Amino acid sequence: MEVRYFPYRPEAWRFKTISEFKNSVNRGAEINFEWSGREYHICPVWPNGEVRYCITLLDTRQDTVYQNAEDMLEYMIDDTRLRDIITKVEVTDRTL
Numbered sequence: 860m861e862v863r864y865f866p867y868r869p870e871a872w873r874f875k876t877i878s879e880f881k882n883s884v885n886r887g888a889e890i891n892f893e894w895s896g897r898e899y900h901i902c903p904v905w906p907n908g909e910v911r912y913c914i915t916l917l918d919t920r921q922d923t924v925y926q927n928a929e930d931m932l933e934y935m936i937d938d939t940r941l942r943d944i945i946t947k948v949e950v951t952d953r954t955l
Contacts, residue, residue, distance in 0.1 A: 872950040877932065880945045883953070884912055884928035891952040894944060895937055898951070914941075 874880040883890065887910075890901040898917040903910050904924060911924045914934050925931040932942035 867951075869949055872953050873948075874946050874950065877942060877945060881928040881932070884931065889952070889954045890950060892948040892950045894948045897936075899936075901931070 874883070884901060887903045888901070889903075892899050892901075900915045900917055902913055902915075904913045905911070906924070911926060912928060912931055913922050913924050914931060915922045923934060925934070932940065932945070934941040936944065
């Protein structure tokens, strides 16, 4: 079996539009990104059997849970909404 490895290219993993981000999150993607020297993680969670979406600042391990990607875009990072920076962050890992 041949195994192929693809080099990390930040531009290829970056979200080009907010719609692309929302679609990815709403489909259950796990996303790691960096902004202002800090790392964040986004993943689906299932409290009480209902899917929700969690964003975590990795150096504090503080989770914030949202009902959908649209709501998550209001998450504040350094006095800026995620909506305003999601197409500028460095995505370091991304599924889907």
